Amino acid sequence: MRKFTFILLTVAMCWFAAYAAHAAELSVPANNIAGAGFTVNTSGTGSATFFLIGPGTVLRREVTLGGPITIAGDEARTAGRYVAILLSGGESSGKELFVSPAKPAELVFLARPSRVATAQKDAISGVAFVFDEFKNLVLAPAPVKFELSVEGHAPVARTVTSREGIAWMHMDSTHNQGPAQFVASLPGASGAEASVRRVVQQVAAEACNLHMKASPAGKSVVVETDPVKDCSGNPVPDGTIVTFTETDSSGRSTVDARIKKDVARAELPLSPGATVTVASGVVLGNEIQLGGAR
Amino acid sequence: MRRLQVLMMVTVFMCVTNWLSLRVRASQPAGIQVEMATANAGPREVEDTTQTAIIRDYSAAWKAMEASLDSNQDDGLGAAFTGNALQQIHERMVQQKKAGLHTRFVDRGHKLDAVFYSPEGSAMQLHDTAQLEIETLDGERVLHSENATLHYVTLMTVAEDRWKVRQLQGASSF
Numbered sequence: 462m463r464k465f466t467f468i469l470l471t472v473a474m475c476w477f478a479a480y481a482a483h484a485a486e487l488s489v490p491a492n493n494i495a496g497a498g499f500t501v502n503t504s505g506t507g508s509a510t511f512f513l514i515g516p517g518t519v520l521r522r523e524v525t526l527g528g529p530i531t532i533a534g535d536e537a538r539t540a541g542r543y544v545a546i547l548l549s550g551g552e553s554s555g556k557e558l559f560v561s562p563a564k565p566a567e568l569v570f571l572a573r574p575s576r577v578a579t580a581q582k583d584a585i586s587g588v589a590f591v592f593d594e595f596k597n598l599v600l601a602p603a604p605v606k607f608e609l610s611v612e613g614h615a616p617v618a619r620t621v622t623s624r625e626g627i628a629w630m631h632m633d634s635t636h637n638q639g640p641a642q643f644v645a646s647l648p649g650a651s652g653a654e655a656s657v658r659r660v661v662q663q664v665a666a667e668a669c670n671l672h673m674k675a676s677p678a679g680k681s682v683v684v685e686t687d688p689v690k691d692c693s694g695n696p697v698p699d700g701t702i703v704t705f706t707e708t709d710s711s712g713r714s715t716v717d718a719r720i721k722k723d724v725a726r727a728e729l730p731l732s733p734g735a736t737v738t739v740a741s742g743v744v745l746g747n748e749i750q751l752g753g754a755r
Numbered sequence: 756m757r758r759l760q761v762l763m764m765v766t767v768f769m770c771v772t773n774w775l776s777l778r779v780r781a782s783q784p785a786g787i788q789v790e791m792a793t794a795n796a797g798p799r800e801v802e803d804t805t806q807t808a809i810i811r812d813y814s815a816a817w818k819a820m821e822a823s824l825d826s827n828q829d830d831g832l833g834a835a836f837t838g839n840a841l842q843q844i845h846e847r848m849v850q851q852k853k854a855g856l857h858t859r860f861v862d863r864g865h866k867l868d869a870v871f872y873s874p875e876g877s878a879m880q881l882h883d884t885a886q887l888e889i890e891t892l893d894g895e896r897v898l899h900s901e902n903a904t905l906h907y908v909t910l911m912t913v914a915e916d917r918w919k920v921r922q923l924q925g926a927s928s929f
Contacts, residue, residue, distance in 0.1 A: 512856070512898065514891060516925060517843035519850035539843055541925030546891065546899045555891075555899040559927045573875040586874040590910070596839045598908060598922050625908060627871050627880060629798070 485509055485526055485549035489558040495595050496563050498534040501545050503527060509549035515560070516541040540597035562597035566652050568605070570645040572659035578666035579638050580693050583631040585609065585661055589645040591623045594652070598626035608644045611637040611663060620648070636693040638663050665695035671746030673705070673739045682731045682751060686739060688723035696723050701741060709735035787814040787821075788864035791881075796869035799876055806869075809879065809911060812918040813867065817885075820844055821860040827852040837912070837919040856898070861888035867909075879918070882929050883907040 488502040503509070505526035513520040513532060517539040524530050526549060537543065540562040546555040569590040577584045587607050591599045605628035610616030614637050621628040628645075635641060641663045646656035669692035675684045684705050689697040703725035705716045709732040716727040729737060732751060739746035789810045793801040801809075816835035823830045827848050832841060851857055863886035871880035884906055891899040906929055910922035 512854070512891070514856070514858070515847075516923075517846040519847055519854050519856060521854035521856070542905060542927075544891070544899060544901075548893075548898060553898050555901070557903075559925070562924075571873065571875070571878065588873045588878065590878075598910065598924055600908060600924075600926065625870065625880065629871075629873065631874065 485547050485552065485554065487545055487547050487554060487556045489545050489556045491558075493537065493558060493560045494563055495540045495560050495593060495597050496534045496538045498537060499532050499558075501530040501532065503530065503547060505549065507549065509547050512546040512548070513537075513543060514546070515539055515543035518543070538595040538597075540593075540595075562599045562601075563593035563595060564650075565591045565599045565603040565647050565655075566594040566650050567592040567596070567654040568645050568647060568657045570657035570659060572643045572645075572661060574661070576662040576664060577634045579634055579663050579691060579695055580636050580666060581634045584634045585632045585643065586629070587632070587643060587645055587659075588627065588629040589623070589657075591626050591628065591647065599623070600625050603628075604648055606644075606646045606648055607632065608646070609635060609641055609661070610644075611635055611639045611641045613637075634661075634663050636695075638665050638695040665697045666691040666693070668697050668701075668703075668741040668744045668746075671703075671739055671741055671744055673737075673746055673749065675737060675749050675751065677731060678728065680731055681728045682737075683726065683728050684737055684739070684749070685726045686720075686724050686746070689720055689725065689741065690723075697741070699723075701725075703739060703741045705729060706738045706740070707732065707735050708738075787817050787862045789814045789817075789867060790865070791867040791869065793869045796872045796879070799872040799874055801869055801872050801879075802876075805872075805876070805879075809867070809869075809881070809918055813865070813881075813883075813909070813911070813920070816920045817862060817865065821862060823848060824851065824858040825860070827857055834917075835919060836921075836923075837914055838921040840920045840923045843923075855893055857892050859890040859892060863887060877913045879911050881909045881911065883909050
């Protein structure tokens, strides 16, 4: 009889423990958006301590079981994994929930390079990171518009859909030199950080169709280029080196001249029959034979 | 009877020392195991030296975060985290302290998959599948304990002489 009572008591205790454990249960919502807040439901009676632990949030709150626990928008602004814990009568139970980022609102924009030659293929790269207003990376696809423009010329635009918060593209530099405005923006978003501007300085590329003429000046000859321009017609910047080389029977002499007001100029010794060549960087120009041009 | 007492004492001693050693290991995590795959990275190919640096710096970042969230004191977070990630961990530490809680991790390792490496080589996005044992403690009482496989979307950027974690965002899956 004693044994029977003992077994009965044990079973009753286990049943009560199971009931008590079951009594304080949490029910968490499946879909939650950052900054929107949510409600956690509890079952059971009496009081308990509720904890919410997230990436940038830790809450501790005394609650009454059986009622809802309201989490304000400010208390769950960070996207990621949260754990809700209920502590009641020395027993705790926990459940995980996920908070998703809110809608796209901000961009972080990396543009490279800061200075580039005109008309270069895939020379400019832009990477945009899409965030919501709480700085969570928006993992859902979102359109990002990239636009490159030089004042007075039509912009070049391209829209790229972000993948896990990142949109990136390569773009040719345009044909016109000057400060190019490189803008990444979120269509439909209106905040100050929904559109980010960077400046890419576009400069003339290598000289194109380099041409010089020569004119005698006493015992020397003056060689002067036509205005030096790149293949898009942009003047090559002043200060760029142009090399004149004179070759005759006694050897070779070289003069490096800087472009000044679009032209480069140098004075070479007059040596009948000598050949003069002109070059700028890797670009070769025409050749003149003194005493007769070629 | 005496033998039994000795045997019990030895057993208790072993249990206590084992428990203590586990506590020490948990509170001072050694090098965290990180594996990294780069086959899915683009548009730029991940250089070997970059891969080595990412593994080293990501491991150091988790070590710093786990130590900081256990002690509620900044344990070298600034050297491993920057931007939003750093701010979030600081906020969590402050709030943990206020609530009288701390978090203890046993880190079973991370599998990283590089999914984006920026054209100029200054930013990388990674998927991290982490195996973690996490204990949430109220003082010394364990409130919640779990053994979980967690997913993180991570952004790392070059800063000074190393890669730093700029975004560490939990996700339900990839």
